[in-house]
Amino acid sequence: MTRSARRTRRTMQVAGVSVAALLALSACSSSGSSDSDSSAKTKSDTSSSASPKLSGSITVFAAASLKESFTTLKTDFEKAHPGTTVNFSFGGSDTLAAQITSGAPADVFAAASAKTMAIVTDKKDTATTPATFVRNQLEIATLPGNPDKVSSLKDLTKSSLKVVLCDKTVPCGAAAQKALDAAKLKLTPVSYEEDVKSALNKVVLKEADAAVVYKTDVKAAGSKVEGVEFPESANAVNDYPIALLKNAPNPTVAKAFIALVQSAEGQQVLNQAGFLKP
Amino acid sequence: MTTVPPPDSHGPTGLDAHLVVTRAAFHLDITLTAAPGEVVALLGPNGAGKTTALRALAGLTPLSAGRLRLDGEQLDGTPPESRPVGVVFQDYLLFPHLTALDNVAFGPRCQGATKAESRAVAAGWLDRMGLTAHAGDKPRRLSGGQAQRVALARALATRPRLLLLDEPLAALDARTRLDVRSQLRRHLAEFEAVAVLVTHDPLDAMVLADRLIVIEHGRIVQQGTPADIARHPRTDYIAHLVGLNLYRGRAEGHTVKLETGPAITVTEELTGDVFVAFPPSAVTLFRDRPTGVSARNLWRCEVAGLETHGDRIRADLTGELSLAADLTTVGAAELDLRPGVTVWATVKATQTHAYPA
Amino acid sequence: MTKTDESGAAAGARTGRPRRRRVRFAVPLPLLLPGAVALAFLLLPLVALLLRAPWSSLPSLLTSPDVWQALQLSLFSATAATAVSLVLGVPLAWLLARTEFPGRGLVRALVTLPLVLPPVVGGVALLLALGRNGVVGQWLDAWFGITLPFTTTAVVIAESFVAMPFLVISVEGTLRAADPRYEEAATTLGASRFTAFRRVTLPLIAPGIAAGAVLAWARALGEFGATITFAGNFPGRTQTMPLAVYLALQNDPEAAIALSLVLLAVSIAVLAGLRDRWMTAP
Numbered sequence A: 001m002t003r004s005a006r007r008t009r010r011t012m013q014v015a016g017v018s019v020a021a022l023l024a025l026s027a028c029s030s031s032g033s034s035d036s037d038s039s040a041k042t043k044s045d046t047s048s049s050a051s052p053k054l055s056g057s058i059t060v061f062a063a064a065s066l067k068e069s070f071t072t073l074k075t076d077f078e079k080a081h082p083g084t085t086v087n088f089s090f091g092g093s094d095t096l097a098a099q100i101t102s103g104a105p106a107d108v109f110a111a112a113s114a115k116t117m118a119i120v121t122d123k124k125d126t127a128t129t130p131a132t133f134v135r136n137q138l139e140i141a142t143l144p145g146n147p148d149k150v151s152s153l154k155d156l157t158k159s160s161l162k163v164v165l166c167d168k169t170v171p172c173g174a175a176a177q178k179a180l181d182a183a184k185l186k187l188t189p190v191s192y193e194e195d196v197k198s199a200l201n202k203v204v205l206k207e208a209d210a211a212v213v214y215k216t217d218v219k220a221a222g223s224k225v226e227g228v229e230f231p232e233s234a235n236a237v238n239d240y241p242i243a244l245l246k247n248a249p250n251p252t253v254a255k256a257f258i259a260l261v262q263s264a265e266g267q268q269v270l271n272q273a274g275f276l277k278p
Numbered sequence B: 001m002t003t004v005p006p007p008d009s010h011g012p013t014g015l016d017a018h019l020v021v022t023r024a025a026f027h028l029d030i031t032l033t034a035a036p037g038e039v040v041a042l043l044g045p046n047g048a049g050k051t052t053a054l055r056a057l058a059g060l061t062p063l064s065a066g067r068l069r070l071d072g073e074q075l076d077g078t079p080p081e082s083r084p085v086g087v088v089f090q091d092y093l094l095f096p097h098l099t100a101l102d103n104v105a106f107g108p109r110c111q112g113a114t115k116a117e118s119r120a121v122a123a124g125w126l127d128r129m130g131l132t133a134h135a136g137d138k139p140r141r142l143s144g145g146q147a148q149r150v151a152l153a154r155a156l157a158t159r160p161r162l163l164l165l166d167e168p169l170a171a172l173d174a175r176t177r178l179d180v181r182s183q184l185r186r187h188l189a190e191f192e193a194v195a196v197l198v199t200h201d202p203l204d205a206m207v208l209a210d211r212l213i214v215i216e217h218g219r220i221v222q223q224g225t226p227a228d229i230a231r232h233p234r235t236d237y238i239a240h241l242v243g244l245n246l247y248r249g250r251a252e253g254h255t256v257k258l259e260t261g262p263a264i265t266v267t268e269e270l271t272g273d274v275f276v277a278f279p280p281s282a283v284t285l286f287r288d289r290p291t292g293v294s295a296r297n298l299w300r301c302e303v304a305g306l307e308t309h310g311d312r313i314r315a316d317l318t319g320e321l322s323l324a325a326d327l328t329t330v331g332a333a334e335l336d337l338r339p340g341v342t343v344w345a346t347v348k349a350t351q352t353h354a355y356p357a
Numbered sequence C: 001m002t003k004t005d006e007s008g009a010a011a012g013a014r015t016g017r018p019r020r021r022r023v024r025f026a027v028p029l030p031l032l033l034p035g036a037v038a039l040a041f042l043l044l045p046l047v048a049l050l051l052r053a054p055w056s057s058l059p060s061l062l063t064s065p066d067v068w069q070a071l072q073l074s075l076f077s078a079t080a081a082t083a084v085s086l087v088l089g090v091p092l093a094w095l096l097a098r099t100e101f102p103g104r105g106l107v108r109a110l111v112t113l114p115l116v117l118p119p120v121v122g123g124v125a126l127l128l129a130l131g132r133n134g135v136v137g138q139w140l141d142a143w144f145g146i147t148l149p150f151t152t153t154a155v156v157i158a159e160s161f162v163a164m165p166f167l168v169i170s171v172e173g174t175l176r177a178a179d180p181r182y183e184e185a186a187t188t189l190g191a192s193r194f195t196a197f198r199r200v201t202l203p204l205i206a207p208g209i210a211a212g213a214v215l216a217w218a219r220a221l222g223e224f225g226a227t228i229t230f231a232g233n234f235p236g237r238t239q240t241m242p243l244a245v246y247l248a249l250q251n252d253p254e255a256a257i258a259l260s261l262v263l264l265a266v267s268i269a270v271l272a273g274l275r276d277r278w279m280t281a282p
Helices: A003-015 A019-029 A032-044 A064-080 A093-101 A114-122 A171-182 A196-204 A215-220 A231-236 A251-262 A264-272 B050-058 B100-110 B115-128 B144-156 B174-190 B202-208 B226-231 B236-242 B329-335 C003-015 C029-051 C055-062 C065-098 C104-111 C119-130 C137-144 C152-177 C181-188 C193-204 C206-222 C225-230 C241-251 C253-279
Strands: A056-063 A084-091 A108-110 A131-136 A138-142 A163-166 A191-193 A210-214 A226-228 A238-244 B015-023 B026-034 B039-043 B065-070 B085-088 B162-166 B194-199 B211-216 B219-224 B245-258 B263-278 B283-286 B298-309 B312-319 B323-328 B342-347 B353-356
Touching: A056 A064, A056 A093, A056 A251, A064 A084, A064 A196, A064 A215, A064 A251, A064 A264, A084 A093, A093 A108, A093 A114, A108 A251, A114 A238, A131 A251, A131 A264, A138 A171, A138 A196, A138 A215, A138 A231, A163 A171, A163 A196, A171 A196, A171 A210, A171 A231, A191 A196, A196 A210, A196 A215, A210 A215, A215 A226, A238 A251, A251 A264, B015 B050, B026 B050, B026 B194, B026 B211, B026 B219, B039 B050, B039 B202, B050 B085, B050 B162, B050 B194, B085 B144, B085 C181, B100 B115, B100 B144, B115 B144, B144 B162, B144 B174, B174 B202, B194 B202, B202 B226, B211 B226, B211 B236, B219 B226, B219 B236, B226 B236, B236 B245, B283 B323, B283 B329, B298 B323, B312 B329, B312 B342, B323 B329, C029 C253, C055 C253, C065 C104, C065 C152, C065 C193, C065 C206, C065 C241, C065 C253, C104 C152, C119 C137, C119 C152, C119 C225, C152 C206, C152 C225, C181 C193, C193 C206, C206 C253, C225 C241, C241 C253
Parallel strands: A056 A084, A056 A108, A163 A191, A163 A210, B039 B194, B039 B211, B085 B162, B162 B194
Antiparallel strands: A108 A238, A131 A238, A138 A210, A138 A226, B015 B026, B015 B065, B211 B219, B245 B263, B263 B353, B283 B342, B298 B312, B298 B342, B312 B323
């Protein structure tokens, strides 16, 4: 991407942009050849409806755990719809929800829990009813090769093991607590980490022997940790809802992106990252 | 067969030093000996190397070469804390957080005395300095003269065999100075080991020291008793210090031909390289070339500057001969002396003093 | 000695102890205006915190044992970190200010590195060095059975890592400004360099050390990133006030504001108390 193109896009975002201005700008930057290119792509694109040509940029606020899969989807989307760009703001769902309710200019919100999405719907900041597009399940992350032979949630209660959990104030911590309660287990970790990534990192750095994190996180860490599934995780499955926002600057493109996420193609990408179908 | 004296022949034999310190743009190379009880003053202009010499004696600046022996003991490699040397620093450097008593007790305490013992020793020294009433005062409450005496007591309390004083009176105002100088002289006279004093003030040096060593550019240019040096200065710096006009030239009989051209007639009969000196008060000035005077020792000069010296006026003259002349205020007014005017200067041969260089 | 040497020395002696004197003079506007803006800028967020504080729920929060636990741990660990910084940092400052060794400039730059390092990175670096699997930590574990992460000791280490540079810089500055000839005077009186440092230099630079210690303490008290990364978060053991505030912020912003207020009030009380006792010493 050239520097000027990037700058142009940022300028558009900042200016808060009328559709007319957007169209004018994209018309300037697109040529005949790209037009034909895009129509060719549209034919093969199953996810997008046969709608008028899409253009402009959208901003998607998404939970941090969606980073890898959504970045892949962005590439697919922009290839399918030349002239569009997808910008992301990845972060903790609570933080993102707070930013949206304070007026951040976002088109789409993909949250890691129904609870955080509720913050936005409560303020009537969504344009569509949130739909669950994936679910995430807990898994135990152990050191590579599982040297401590952890095979169940109960194994984590051994006093010789250093286990880290997420703090109860963040979703993965609340879910882990739910699972522990369901199993009637009492587990004293060495630390309640501030988010799922730091919990996982403690195992990656071999400071902790095990952590209770999401399946997707175990998958993202590759060979640095080994995942151990446990049945109690079924009691604490996280739904990931997605919704178009009321003040979306570019609802047309935003809808198309949501459609891609829910399409078979999108689900496949998300599945590879460890997410479950809704 | 020669008898070599044992290297550690103890007993007070005094100071025997050859100090060589080389730094970027500066080279100090002086030989310094002093007998026990002797007070030696290092005199010289700023930047001459006096303080460097003092620091080398104290061990605060390492020697580049040379030797340092005190009462037969080799001190070259000894760190400052192990040298039997006491220092009175220029601005005294009394520890501001300690009382006068604890400042003086600091040395004995470091030498291993108990707190009580060192305080007793310190109290004795303060008593000797007449400072008992100020024992509990912090340094900033002391007057300049009192601080100077505390500094001296602090240096003496370690019973040094070499006492070093760096410009001991420079930090004092003129009135205190007179007082403190005579007290210091008394204390130094009582001191039985070697004392080396650094100063740029000739009066301090002459009053306090038995012997003067004049240093310029890191080298000794002259040494001797104060009286000797005052009478026979050998450099412009010393001549200026003691208030004499000084010239160097070659003598043939009663005439000394100066390197700069003119000649001076003197009463001494000498041959070879000599110095000629005469005081500014021996010079007589005229506005017009005097007729009744012999042409000897008569020079045409120009007034370069005028300066008041007490009740007299000193004229700085340039021209055939550069010299300083003293006149009364009245005399200066009668001659209508202003910078730039031309005058004729004469000196009687009987008032000059020539000596071999 | 050169001329500049002498005048410098004399000036040093004169300015050694500035006299306290209050002079009334007109405050120049180019200084007053930005100064006032700076003050407003620094205070405004704190005022906002006060305005939005949930005063009604404050009493129940303050009596909660969790809060007390976090506060106690914060005060203890910040004080311990300051003590560590003093014991190790003052000698380091002396070495930097008073000795010559190759690469001293580089060492000084390295000492200040924790100041620019994002604290979380500092925490990761500490894990890599002192963690169970760290460069040094693995030997601590193998030889002595000591593992530092997730312990209160780790909190103190993390806080010391972040706070010590403040102390070192402050003390080194004071040492550089202090006249080194006092140390020389002490050695001519028979004091070893260490005795000279202990009995002369240390009392002389005490105000600078106190200022540095207060800075370090304040920094340690507010430390978050390095602590949560290196020591983790466990109530009563490694959960200091800033960690409690951060986690409360996740789902109960009001509680977070209240906790922040407690931390602020305690720091102000301690700092104001120390300033009066230490920094105005004779």
